[in-house]
Amino acid sequence: MNSTTNNELSKTYNPSQHEPRISELWDKAEAFRVAGDSSKEPFCIIMPPPNANGSLHAGHLMYVVEDIAVRYARMQGRPTLWLPGTDHAGIETQFVYEQLLAKRNITRHDLGQEKFYSEIHKFVSGQQHNILQQFRAMGFSADWSKLKFTLDDDITNTVYDTFKQLHDDNLIYRGNRIVNWDPVTQSAYADIEITHEQRKGELYYIDYGSLTIATTRPETIFADSAVAVNPNDDRYLSLIGKTATIPLINKPVAIIGDEQVEFSFGSGALKVTPGHDKNDFEIGLRHNLAQITIIDLAGRMINVPAEYAGLTVIEARKKVILALEQAGKLVKREPIVHSVALQDRSKAVIEPLITEQWFMKISELNKPVISAIENDEIKFYPNRFKKIALEWLRNEHDWCISRQIWWGVGIPVFYKTSNDPDKKPYIVSTSEQEAKDYYGEGSYRAETDTFDTWFSSGQWPYATLLSTGDFKRFYPTTTMATARDILHKWVTRMIMFGLYKTGEIPFKNVYLWGMVTDEKGQKLSKSKGNYDDPMQITAKYGTDALRLALSIGITPGNDGKISEEKIQGYRNFCNKLWNVARFVLAKVPEGTTPLKAELLSPADHWVVLRINTAISSVSKSIENYRFSEAGQTIYALLWDDIADKYLEHSKQSPNNHLLAYCLDTVLRLMHPFAPFVTETIWQNTMWTNSNLITEQWTNIIHKPSTAKAKEFELEIISVISAGQKDSNKVEILKLQKELTAKQNQLKLSGAKLANKSFMSRAPEAVISAEKGRLAGAESAIMELEGKIEKLAST
RNA sequence: GGGUGAUUAGCUCAGUUGGCUAGAGCGCUUCGUUUACACCGAAGAUGUCGGGGGUUCGAGUCCCUCAUCACCCACCA
Numbered sequence: 103m104n105s106t107t108n109n110e111l112s113k114t115y116n117p118s119q120h121e122p123r124i125s126e127l128w129d130k131a132e133a134f135r136v137a138g139d140s141s142k143e144p145f146c147i148i149m150p151p152p153n154a155n156g157s158l159h160a161g162h163l164m165y166v167v168e169d170i171a172v173r174y175a176r177m178q179g180r181p182t183l184w185l186p187g188t189d190h191a192g193i194e195t196q197f198v199y200e201q202l203l204a205k206r207n208i209t210r211h212d213l214g215q216e217k218f219y220s221e222i223h224k225f226v227s228g229q230q231h232n233i234l235q236q237f238r239a240m241g242f243s244a245d246w247s248k249l250k251f252t253l254d255d256d257i258t259n260t261v262y263d264t265f266k267q268l269h270d271d272n273l274i275y276r277g278n279r280i281v282n283w284d285p286v287t288q289s290a291y292a293d294i295e296i297t298h299e300q301r302k303g304e305l306y307y308i309d310y311g312s313l314t315i316a317t318t319r320p321e322t323i324f325a326d327s328a329v330a331v332n333p334n335d336d337r338y339l340s341l342i343g344k345t346a347t348i349p350l351i352n353k354p355v356a357i358i359g360d361e362q363v364e365f366s367f368g369s370g371a372l373k374v375t376p377g378h379d380k381n382d383f384e385i386g387l388r389h390n391l392a393q394i395t396i397i398d399l400a401g402r403m404i405n406v407p408a409e410y411a412g413l414t415v416i417e418a419r420k421k422v423i424l425a426l427e428q429a430g431k432l433v434k435r436e437p438i439v440h441s442v443a444l445q446d447r448s449k450a451v452i453e454p455l456i457t458e459q460w461f462m463k464i465s466e467l468n469k470p471v472i473s474a475i476e477n478d479e480i481k482f483y484p485n486r487f488k489k490i491a492l493e494w495l496r497n498e499h500d501w502c503i504s505r506q507i508w509w510g511v512g513i514p515v516f517y518k519t520s521n522d523p524d525k526k527p528y529i530v531s532t533s534e535q536e537a538k539d540y541y542g543e544g545s546y547r548a549e550t551d552t553f554d555t556w557f558s559s560g561q562w563p564y565a566t567l568l569s570t571g572d573f574k575r576f577y578p579t580t581t582m583a584t585a586r587d588i589l590h591k592w593v594t595r596m597i598m599f600g601l602y603k604t605g606e607i608p609f610k611n612v613y614l615w616g617m618v619t620d621e622k623g624q625k626l627s628k629s630k631g632n633y634d635d636p637m638q639i640t641a642k643y644g645t646d647a648l649r650l651a652l653s654i655g656i657t658p659g660n661d662g663k664i665s666e667e668k669i670q671g672y673r674n675f676c677n678k679l680w681n682v683a684r685f686v687l688a689k690v691p692e693g694t695t696p697l698k699a700e701l702l703s704p705a706d707h708w709v710v711l712r713i714n715t716a717i718s719s720v721s722k723s724i725e726n727y728r729f730s731e732a733g734q735t736i737y738a739l740l741w742d743d744i745a746d747k748y749l750e751h752s753k754q755s756p757n758n759h760l761l762a763y764c765l766d767t768v769l770r771l772m773h774p775f776a777p778f779v780t781e782t783i784w785q786n787t788m789w790t791n792s793n794l795i796t797e798q799w800t801n802i803i804h805k806p807s808t809a810k811a812k813e814f815e816l817e818i819i820s821v822i823s824a825g826q827k828d829s830n831k832v833e834i835l836k837l838q839k840e841l842t843a844k845q846n847q848l849k850l851s852g853a854k855l856a857n858k859s860f861m862s863r864a865p866e867a868v869i870s871a872e873k874g875r876l877a878g879a880e881s882a883i884m885e886l887e888g889k890i891e892k893l894a895s896t
Numbered sequence: 897g898g899g900u901g902a903u904u905a906g907c908u909c910a911g912u913u914g915g916c917u918a919g920a921g922c923g924c925u926u927c928g929u930u931u932a933c934a935c936c937g938a939a940g941a942u943g944u945c946g947g948g949g950g951u952u953c954g955a956g957u958c959c960c961u962c963a964u965c966a967c968c969c970a971c972c973a
Contacts, residue, residue, distance in 0.1 A: 114935060317973060364972075372973055381971045440972060486900070493899075621908070655909055655921075660901075663908060671921060674935040685932035730910070734920065749932075846917070859953040868915055875916065
């Protein structure tokens with residue numbers, strides 16, 4: 103492996119010169135495959151599948167923390183699997199592809215569902231390598247040989263099975279209910295796929311004869327089936343049971359009493375439109391009101407007076423307002439800011455419509471999820487998301503799982519098209535033959551709806567592991583690490599499906615990260631112009647620099663800011679490591695080995711003490727998902743302790759084996775964070791032929807003396823001062839400064855120990871630590887005074 | 897209307913269960929080009945830890961309250 107000699111190490115580290123070679127090296131060594139000591143606890147992370155059609159974006163950058171955890175586990179010798187996959191990303195990809203079709207002047211309807219599906223499938227398969235290439239370039243050490251796609255046959259079969267099982271368990275039903283309908287993509291969506299935006303609008307007060315109602319949606323008056331007032335509202339009490347009249351069509355409707363109506367909003371009287379409003383739908387159910395539909399799936403008016411038919415909602419609204427005005431029925435209008443529901447992806451305004459959809463009963467299924475989280479069977483990092491997840495799980499309604507999108511996993515159902523009263527209205531099956539056998543030729547049709555993407559990706563952990571044959575060994579997995587904004591959409595669903603299907607939680611830990619933003623806290627996006635392609639950044643500063651910038655100074659659950667300056671700083675850090683390596687490798691002779699290192703000088707004891715402390719601290723930090731803390735510890739160890747102090751010192755009296763040990767250890771510690779530069783250096787050391795990626799994590803092997811280490815600490819001051827051209831005076835000043843500090847310490851500790859309440863209340867350990875500090879200060883003062891005296895006399 | 901997070905040096909942020917004299921990077925000041933590194937080294941300055949109360953021997957850390965910002969949830973017609 104040592105193909106290059108030390109002389110070839112350039113003065114600065116040039117990442118793009120080495121990274122491709124290192125990637126190739128890992129590939130050839132099949133270093134990302136599962137190996138390790140089978141007696142050790144397996145470690146597994148299922149990668150959140152990126153959109154197969156997408157490219158690396160800000161959200162994927164945080165996968166770095168997964169890679170750190172994975173590389174650490176691998177170096178611990180644990181059987182380690184990071185299982186990658188890609189997502190068909192239903193609506194998202196369909197949306198992109200339809201825009202491509204639009205350029206060809208066709209719509210998906212011109213192609214038909216089957217053709218459309220196969221075209222996208224081909225398109226996505228061709229695109230997929232883009233993102234995978236970028237992931238590899240980031241150094242993500244997932245086992246790419248096991249890559250899964252959400253539309254792989256074995257994955258979809260698992261999804262079909264689950265659907266059938268849920269159906270058999272009476273947890274799935276089909277029903278006509280009001281849903282979030284997007285007229286643009288023409289599909290229903292679940293509540294959590296909807297975002298709300300505050301928008302300016304107008305509140306219209308309309309004369310309904312016996313009373314005045316207030317609404318923001320005057321165009322829906324044709325679909326009113328009642329007017330509701332609060333039964334405790336004195337103003338309207340006497341009107342309950344009487345009728346009001348819808349203007350323009352002069353249709354009488356009942357005035358009903360319902361607690362849901364707010365006194366203070368508008369006029370206190372509400373027009374009830376069960377067909378086009380979620381609340382009104384509920385009120386309608388309570389009072390058995392008619393559900394009238396006047397808006398079709400494309401968002402156009404139907405079942406209305408001729409002059410409005412075929413208009414869009416917005417057009418109809420204008421026209422209705424005008425007509426009301428002319429009829430003298432518009433009492434007043436006032437500006438209002440209210441929240442408008444939008445589809446996440448298309449940003450289209452949601453039109454609540456009554457349609458027939460598939461629903462999943464959630465509340466029973468959520469119960470074991472809630473108790474698993476309550477009992478900390480699944481731990482959250484940071485912990486606050488435990489509470490948030492529980493809050494959601496307890497309040498969740500039934501889940502609309504059917505989509506009228508074509509790009510997705512089809513719902514395995516066949517419907518009866520005959521009038522045969524002996525046959526069920528539908529059967530759950532993936533086999534057309536079964537439908538034919540049951541209904542008879544020509545008496546059935548296949549469902550065209552597809553599943554909500556999250557219905558299939560919610561099953562991702564066990565579906566993938568079953569498919570790769572790793573289920574037995576790696577399920578439940580160790581950790582799920584993903585973006586905090588899909589905690590609800592995805593993480594809680596995976597737990598729910600996991601517990602339902604396998605009886606076990608899918609993962610033991612949940613690590614959530616926030617958004618990666620620019621230095622101003624703005625979301626990184628191409629449209630905002632603050633998103634430089636990460637591949638450009640890495641070409642300039644190195645992948646390791648980007649990885650370090652993403653792992654240090656960013657804490658779990660919170661947004662993280664990155665900037666060019668920050669990345670540059672870590673580029674410098676990588677270069678520091680590079681030059682430490684150059685120094686060590688040039689200095690130590692052939693035959694030097696880290697394992698032969700012995701502790702000779704106080705400096706040796708000191709540096710090993712620092713290293714030992716760092717090893718245990720870094721290990722502990724990583725195990726507790728505190729990657730930032732771990733990274734900082736390594737940074738300080740390499741730069742402050744090893745480079746600035748120990749290396750400088752060793753220029754006078756080198757301990758070669760120990761120098762090698764320092765480098766060797768810091769490379770191991772740093773590898774999970776900066777895999778490329780560390781592996782590059784590793785390949786150039788003369789004491790090993792292995793690959794760092796599959797090397798063992800470092801262990802504490804030396805027992806340095808604390809007293810000797812302290813000796814060096816005092817020495818540092820004089821060594822450095824001796825190097826300066828100013829002589830005794832400077833040094834005396836420094837020593838005096840130190841002396842003052844120690845004297846202050848003496849006073850402080852003395853006062854503390856004289857404090858009665860401190861002595862009686864503070865725990866033993868704290869008191870003895872304080873005493874130690876006092877004694878330390880005392881002896882230091884004597885020593886310093888002696889030194890100063892000595893220097894002053896020369 | 898409910899909830900969560902943030903508020904610490906000029907800037908960007910760390911600070912695990914309360915316990916050394918509150919830290920880092922960048923920036924700034926002064927000095928230095930000694931063959932690992934100017935993508936560098938040495939020395940240095942800068943903080944009533946958002947305001948106000950409280951608990952405690954001890955609070956950046958716990959409790960109450962107020963303020964500002966960000967995000968999330970909810971059925972504001």
